[in-house]
Amino acid sequence: MKKIPALLVIPLLIPCAALAGDVVIYHTGDIHGRFGPRPAALYGSTSPVTAGGFAALAALAGAEKSPALLLDSGDWSTGAPEGDLSGGLAAVRLMNAAGYSAAVIGNHEYDHGTAALEKALAAAKFKPLGANIFSGARRAPYAAPFVMLEAGGRRIAVIGLASPKTPLLTLGDVSALSFGPEKEALAAALEETAKLSPDAVVVLAHDGLYTGDYVDGASWRPAEGAEASGTLALARAAGGRAQLVLGGHNHTLLLKPYRDPVSGALIGESGSGLLYATRAVLHFDDATGRFAGAEAAAVPLTGAEDPAVKAVYGAIAGETRAAMAVKLGEAAADIPREPGSAAYADSPIGSLFCDIIRAYAGTDLALQNTEGVRRGLVKGPVTFRDIYEVTPYDADLVTLRLTGAQIKAIMTEAVRGGRSDVQVSGLEVTYSSSAAGPYALSLTAGGKPLDEGRGYSVAANNFFLRSPRWKALAAGRGEVRKVLLRDIVVSAIRKSSGPLRPPEPGRIRPASRP
DSSP, X not given: OOOOOTTOEEEOOOOOSSOOSEEEEEEEOOOTTOOSOEEXXXXXXXXXXXXXXXXXXXXXXXXXXSOEEEXXXXXXXXXXXXXXXXXXXXXXXXXXHHTOOEEEXXXXXXXXXXXXXXXXXXXXXXXXXXXTEEETTEEOTTOBSEEEEEETTEEEEEEEEOOTTGGGSOSSOOTTOEEOOHHXXXXXXXXXXXXXXXXXXXXXXXXXXXXXXXXXXXXXXXXXXXXXSHHHHHHHHTTTOOXXXXXXXXXXXXXEOEEOTTTOOEEEEBOSTTSEEEEEEEEEOTTTOOEEEEEEEEXXXXXXXXXXXXXHHHHHHHHHHHHHTOEEEEESSOBOSSOSSTTOOOOHHHHHHHHHHHHHHTOSEEEEEGGGOOOOBOSEEEEHHHHHHHSOSOOEEEEXXXXXXXXXXXXXXXXXXXXXXXXXXXXXXEEETTSSXXXXXXXXXXXXXXXXTSEXXXXXXXXXXXXXXXXXXXXXXXXXXXXXXXXXXXXXXXXXXXXXXXXXXXXXXXXXXX
């Protein structure tokens, strides 16, 4: 990849005879391969509408009267075939077409390996950022710490920060890299940018506020200790030197931004799947040129599409359409991702996948991280695309030997707040929700009480195994089988003698079962 100086000033190619009073920023994050429009139930809507995609974003930005910059907080590709099958290049092609200026490298950008990422970034017309990505003692050559952008005569410094947890959150081999502390990298980048006298500073991070899915930042208040991590911590670490902090990774949509009263920075996040963008406006005083304030709000990507970007997306979608449309089987009913009843914590699609994986592996039990199953199935034909979108990550099967005590420790950690972060097969879990702290659990395996001293064979996946949260899982003796969980599921559906049906609910339930 051709080296580009880290201190490059990139002008926005919009003619401006006089300095503009405003600069508009459109921010996205966690696109995960969802590049085009689709039916979606947007926040506050009771019925789905057609929304999303790079072409709609480009049309919005192109209609701005003030100069507009496009920025992204990472995780562009993994999650849908249009993104994955090209090793990330399709996302770069579309971001180029839409006119992005800069983007942070997310943890899932490494899912296909560093070489594939570097190949994709070699085609990038935007600046890839990652101030805390190091190869040995030096910064990774393909990730700049920041970029100076010129828009309407104003100089905007954009500092990019990758997730320090990237080695734990990618299936790719990043053993030759290190991902340093965000605050240290931010402090160094702020010192460098200060020498260039920017008119405003934007921090772009693959990190975020730890809130819910949809949050009105105007009324949200951080919980005690929230300032220790995420974008709130970065805003405060900047000490008033950053006017706008744009985050991601947690898939949170801030309908309105949160203004940190300590640092004064405006914090925005744009959800996932390219259904929304955060539209932020940086105001500058016409007379002095000084920064005069910022405002922001999430905007749905609906309406007109940019024809040129739409054509690029159409070509990319066409490359995968035939393979993804292959019918594998039928679903006799909806098999949703969320529990079928608020009283249960087991996911119907999670339970079904666990059953399939357990049958393939021939194990006593199967455990699956809930977040590894990304959506459900709807009644009707089931295509390869459907399964790809249910389980988009290229995780391999792992078979383990765990004691009953280790299994109990995993489920004790998993079941919190009436939900479970682990789905199961061959296991039934009841919990007492009246206890403070972790719930008291009762576990049954194969119709008998779980024997904490006995060993059980367990099927899981290698991504789940690598998470530092599940120490008891990682302690199990086992082997990684080089077969994708997705391929196991696809094969099982093809061989099924009848349509898929949701498993009986209640594998993980409160002790007072309704």
